[in-house]
Amino acid sequence: VANLKLSITKTDDPNLAISGDVWVQNAPDDAQPLVTNVIARASAGSRFVLDHGKYTFRFNVDAGTGKFTLQVERADGSATIATRPYDTADAVRGRTLRFEVT
């Protein structure tokens, strides 16, 4: 079991806000998300606990524009699990961050 933290690490827009859920990768159609209401802003992130496995954080950009970077790391800061740049110009809905907890 891993304590994880999801946060926005780079953004020029202080109003940027995202929200979404964490799903098991390749989940069947009738599956439910493992973690819901995961919210991150420029100034604050979310913490949650997951077992080992492959996951997808599916999220929407609720406010703000521009480029930003999303990161999942261990809550104690010991390791970065996944990080990825995004641009709201590409899309605001249906964004994803895939990551694996080992």
Place this chain on the structure above:
Amino acid sequence: VKRLLLPLLACARLAWAAPSPSPATYFGRPFVVLPEVELSASTDNAAEVRIGFELRNGLGKHANVWDFSFIPELSTSTRSGISSLFSSSSETPVGNPWYLGASFAFTKISSRTSRASLDGVYQKAFAACAAHCGHSPLPPDQQSFCELAFPGGKRSPRPADIDPSEYCAETRDAIKRANDDFRQSSEAQAIARERLFPVHDFSFGARAGAAQEHFLDPQPPGSMTFVERNQVAALGSAALSYTWVQPHAASSQTVEAFATYDYRWDASETKAHWCHPAGDVMRPGQPPATDPAQICADLPLGVERNSHVTMAVLWGMVDKDTPSFWRASFGPRVEVVANSGETHLGLLAPLYLNFVALGVKEPNYQGLIRLSPRVGAMHDSVHGWSYDVSVDIALLGRRNLFERALDRLR
């Protein structure tokens, strides 16, 4: 008069004072209750008053894309001029028919900016990109997508697991456009707007009513001796209607098609005029004298219950500004009167002008003037062909500039 005016005034007051949808929600969609009113008059002496309520909601699991409407209504009409709608029935030989009816409508909104539409864009983009995945060699932008979509040659992640930026290049513009549209307005506002311009609207309705018939009937049948008859006749109508509005354009094309069936009593054109003695009337002046007086009356000879079948297909344009100020259409119209063999062929060209648009965030209630000229020819076995020209003018209060099934009965 009171029976007619009180509900009409009450409804009109509701229409102008409180047109906003009620705030109840269902699947995130606003539930709408709107009053509908119509007062119309035609140069051929037909006139009608209708009052009703539109109850509108999303359609179950498909609520993001489809609306369902139920519109109960009460109406009365006349073929004797608009003034007879507001006059006492005792002054006219025939009472105006009263109808109770309802329209049902299934409406597909143009949900380009809705969440469902955005999901649809992603699904289509996924399918377009995935179609290339079996080929080789793959372009670089396809390669990364195919590795994600078909790891080890087997389709694995659902489209929701792939970020839109990872889709192949040919789909990225469509994805960006769909997202831009989505951001421009909230979903609720977008749906409210799209309800003004439904892409597909299927509607059907029926009404039943009764009318007082007052006529002369030969007694015994076939003789030339007549007696006055007063009876209540049951009447009925049914209608089907379809409307298409071109989505995603500033001024959009529209196509409408409808068919109506109207079983009604038409006053016979042949009338009997008769008089009977009513004493004497004093003649003014000297010497005193009297003249014989008579009381005279006219009544239709016999009763004509006719089945009118009408069909029309109209092409037109609608202004898609918010609020929308006009809509115009024209097309052929055919009406056959089954019992008399009368046939009307012509062109119908309704024009709708929006003079009041009300709403809190979106103009979701319109006050309209409808001018509907009809030009054509009429044929019957007695007179042969003749011109058939009329103009119908109506004041309407309703959700948008489009009509449902029972609106077509005129």
